[in-house]
Amino acid sequence: xxxxxxxxxxxxxxxxxxxxxxxxxxxxxxxxxxxxxxxxxxxxxxxxxxxxxxxxxxxxxxxxxxxxxxxxxxxxxxxxxxxxxxxxxxxxxxxxxxxxxxxxxxxxxxxxxxxxxxxxxxxxxxxxxxxxxxxxxxxxxxxxxxxxxxxxxxxxxxxxxxxxxxxxxxxxxxxxxxxxxxxxxxxxxxxxxxxxxxxxxxxxxxxxxxxxxxxxxxxxxxxxxxxxxxxxxxxxxxxxxxxxxxxxxxxxxxxxxxxxxxxxxxxxxxxxxxxxxxxxxxxxxxxxxxxxxxxxxxxxxxxxxxxxxxxxxxxxxxxxxxxxxxxxxxxxxxxxxxxxxxxxxxxxxxxxxxxxxxxxxxxxxxxxxxxxxxxxxxxxxxxxxxxxxxx
Numbered sequence: 001x002x003x004x005x006x007x008x009x010x011x012x013x014x015x016x017x018x019x020x021x022x023x024x025x026x027x028x029x030x031x032x033x034x035x036x037x038x039x040x041x042x043x044x045x046x047x048x049x050x051x052x053x054x055x056x057x058x059x060x061x062x063x064x065x066x067x068x069x070x071x072x073x074x075x076x077x078x079x080x081x082x083x084x085x086x087x088x089x090x091x092x093x094x095x096x097x098x099x100x101x102x103x104x105x106x107x108x109x110x111x112x113x114x115x116x117x118x119x120x121x122x123x124x125x126x127x128x129x130x131x132x133x134x135x136x137x138x139x140x141x142x143x144x145x146x147x148x149x150x151x152x153x154x155x156x157x158x159x160x161x162x163x164x165x166x167x168x169x170x171x172x173x174x175x176x177x178x179x180x181x182x183x184x185x186x187x188x189x190x191x192x193x194x195x196x197x198x199x200x201x202x203x204x205x206x207x208x209x210x211x212x213x214x215x216x217x218x219x220x221x222x223x224x225x226x227x228x229x230x231x232x233x234x235x236x237x238x239x240x241x242x243x244x245x246x247x248x249x250x251x252x253x254x255x256x257x258x259x260x261x262x263x264x265x266x267x268x269x270x271x272x273x274x275x276x277x278x279x280x281x282x283x284x285x286x287x288x289x290x291x292x293x294x295x296x297x298x299x300x301x302x303x304x305x306x307x308x309x310x311x312x313x314x315x316x317x318x319x320x321x322x323x324x325x326x327x328x329x330x331x332x333x334x335x336x337x338x339x340x341x342x343x344x345x346x347x348x349x350x351x352x353x354x355x356x357x358x359x360x361x362x363x364x365x366x367x368x369x370x371x372x373x374x375x376x377x378x379x380x381x382x383x384x385x386x387x388x389x390x391x
Contacts, residue, residue: 040155040189043072044140046112047324048149053118065114066321067095071107073191076100092321138165140189141172146335148181155190160198161246163217166224173227182339184231185331186254187238193263196245199272199381210373218369222361225278228253229357234334234342238327239263239305239314249276252283253357255346257314258330259305260323265313266302273380274371275364282360287312 050065057065070077077096082089099107140151150172152159161169176184188194206213228235228250237251239259244266251257251265269275276284276297284293288311295301308314318326371377 040108040153042112043108044151044187044189045142046115048144048328049115049119050325050328053122055122057118061114061118063091063095065111066092067099068107068111068114069321070096071099071102072104072111075104076102136168136172138162139168139172141175143179143181145332146180146182146339147331148176148179148184150176150184150186152186152188152194155188155192157198158192158195158242159188159190159247160195162198162200163220165198166220170224170227173231177232180339181233182335182337182342183234183236183331185236185238188240190241192241193237193239193243194245194247195242196247199384214369214372217372218365221277221368222365225250225253225361225365226358229279229354229361232343232346233339234346236331236334238331240323242266244268246278249278249280249284251313252278252280252287258323258327259308259314259317260320261305261317262320263305263308263314263317264302265296265305265308266300267296268300270298271300271380272384273374273377275367277364277368279357279360279364281364282356284313 047069056062076099077093079093081097082093084090102110136153138152138154140149140153142149142151150169152161152165154160154162154165173184231253234255235253236256236258237254239251239257241260241262242264243251245268248265248267267276267280275281280293280297284297287293292311296303303311303313305314305317309317
């Protein structure tokens with residue numbers, strides 16, 4: 001929700017009062033989770049619930065929500081103090097700063113309690129809804145308002161993708177293709193969208209050798225990208241933070257990509273002795289032109305969210321403070337659209353491309369299998385781990 005305040009003196013008065021009080025008109029609901037601590041799953045669900053409010057909270061509550069979110073995801077405020085004339089950012093900074101040494105865990109708890117209180121005040125559920133499907137270990141999969149949400153759920157590992165996660169994403173997409181939802185959404189738990197492949201995938205050499213490992217990895221990758229190519233419903237990426245590697249390359253197969261302004265997009269394949277995947281060798285030049293695609297795919301250029309939007313990879317960028325509320329408000333609206341109409345329209349749009357995309361996927365996988373068994377790739381990955389250990 002955008003922070004819109006009236007005259008500057010109201011904002012200054014508000015920012016001062018927040019140093020000594022927090023949402024005085026709200027009663028916080030203490031549940032069992034309050035005693036045990038809030039999980040990242042509950043925190044993500046609370047963020048999603050924020051867009052379900054029927055009425056916008058007052059400015060004091062918006063500032064409190066903003067401050068708790070920043071404290072929960074980034075820790076205590078350590079950014080420079082804005083100018084006194086920058087009234088809005090000064091109020092937000094003061095609110096965040098007022099939390100002092102509150103731990104991220106405590107901030108997550110207060111954030112969830114505050115969202116729960118707001119929902120309860122409107123007569124809604126005071127606790128975030130439980131995910132509809134708990135059969136996944138590396139994902140959160142929920143369905144609400146005709147929207148299926150698949151959340152990458154390894155926040156402590158920046159949602160790096162393991163072989164298990166690849167298989168679970170394929171299964172989740174197959175399930176979402178058959179459910180009654182109108183659209184499917186991808187996002188990440190924590191402060192990252194996804195940090196790409198978990199590179200420990202390449203360090204566990206099985207008894208049958210690296211050749212067979214590469215072959216199996218290639219087939220899994222082929223199946224994974226195929227699941228995106230063939231997915232029949234509108235697919236939306238809600239990029240809540242930095243995105244790396246395959247989480248970036250498959251974005252060319254999504255129908256909409258919404259990003260927070262703190263997101264970045266990085267495909268460091270050459271640094272790791274590898275080549276492009278996710279059909280990006282075809283979709284990226286088509287979306288952004290060959291020269292800009294080459295900067296990313298050949299020369300490891302990292303894009304800001306604004307740059308990615310200018311090049312057409314991202315549909316729209318939102319301020320981080322209002323990202324979840326604004327995006328989920330739209331997604332709820334999309335969920336009300338006639339599902340068959342969306343499905344048939346996407347089929348028409350994608351029909352001329354599907355065969356080409358499958359051919360590109362096959363070619364990319366074939367080249368990557370060769371790369372994974374090369375000395376060049378092995379040395380590049382070992383160099384990465386050695387440099388990482390020195391940090």
